[in-house]
Amino acid sequence: MPNSIPTLYLPLKNVGTIFKTLQSQGVVIIPNYANPQQVAHLNHEFSVVQSGIEGSRLIPLNSGFASDISRFEIDKNILPTTFEFFDSPWMQKLSDKFWNDKTLLNDHIYAMEETPETSHVAQDLHFDVTKTLKFFVYLNDICKANGAFECVPSSMKLTETTRKTYGSEINYDDRSLTRHHPYTDDQIIPVEAGAGSLIIFSTDVWHRSGKVQSGYRRIMRGHTRIAQSTANKRETILSKIKRKFT
Numbered sequence: 001m002p003n004s005i006p007t008l009y010l011p012l013k014n015v016g017t018i019f020k021t022l023q024s025q026g027v028v029i030i031p032n033y034a035n036p037q038q039v040a041h042l043n044h045e046f047s048v049v050q051s052g053i054e055g056s057r058l059i060p061l062n063s064g065f066a067s068d069i070s071r072f073e074i075d076k077n078i079l080p081t082t083f084e085f086f087d088s089p090w091m092q093k094l095s096d097k098f099w100n101d102k103t104l105l106n107d108h109i110y111a112m113e114e115t116p117e118t119s120h121v122a123q124d125l126h127f128d129v130t131k132t133l134k135f136f137v138y139l140n141d142i143c144k145a146n147g148a149f150e151c152v153p154s155s156m157k158l159t160e161t162t163r164k165t166y167g168s169e170i171n172y173d174d175r176s177l178t179r180h181h182p183y184t185d186d187q188i189i190p191v192e193a194g195a196g197s198l199i200i201f202s203t204d205v206w207h208r209s210g211k212v213q214s215g216y217r218r219i220m221r222g223h224t225r226i227a228q229s230t231a232n233k234r235e236t237i238l239s240k241i242k243r244k245f246t
């Protein structure tokens with residue numbers, strides 16, 4: 001297993017490079033992807049989400065804050081930077097290439113702030129029951145102590161084998177199969193990076209949300225897994241989709 005996270009730097013040369021890295025290692029980081037002004041705007045809009053807006057849904061959390069924003073249901077004038085950030089043409093191109101289909105890009109965005117008391121199921125190393133492409137931006141400087149995202153690069157091969165072996169037994173009711181792995185702590189790499197850094201990953205890579213020891217971790221994370229072809233009426237399908245936390 002590689003012992004570091006594949007890193008690409010701005011300006012982005014081409015989507016093909018990101019795609020190839022995702023194929024081989026399942027995860028890529030682009031340090032400082034969002035500039036300080038964008039980060040400030042995203043942080044401001046995070047507080048707007050915290051105040052409660054139509055098109056977002058509060059996710060119960062024992063400590064901290066979590067909200068599921070339906071990007072096609074929100075008024076984009078309320079969250080203009082968020083909407084634009086997760087509507088990037090290169091992300092759309094990458095997503096369509098990743099899924100080999102036209103996709104609804106980042107139709108759901110999760111805004112989360114975690115504290116030392118925060119506890120949830122995504123803090124266990126796991127792969128998501130439903131494979132998803134995620135665009136994950138740090139909104140404050142993150143290191144291991146304040147809950148860096150952690151993953152095992154290239155571990156999606158184990159996930160593929162597990163999916164072939166267990167099929168529909170992999171579900172949200174029994175999370176044991178999505179958490180059964182051979183990895184040791186030294187193989188689980190924390191993504192330590194500054195505010196504005198963007199992590200792109202397939203959730204077939206084994207990953208977890210690091211536990212905050214001190215301070216806090218604030219992020220936004222776009223989820224893409226729906227083909228446009230399955231959405232005859234986008235509003236209808238979006239309202240029917242039952243979202244799960246991980």
Ligand SMILES: [Fe+2]
Nearest residue numbers: 122128203246
């Ligand atoms: Fe997950």
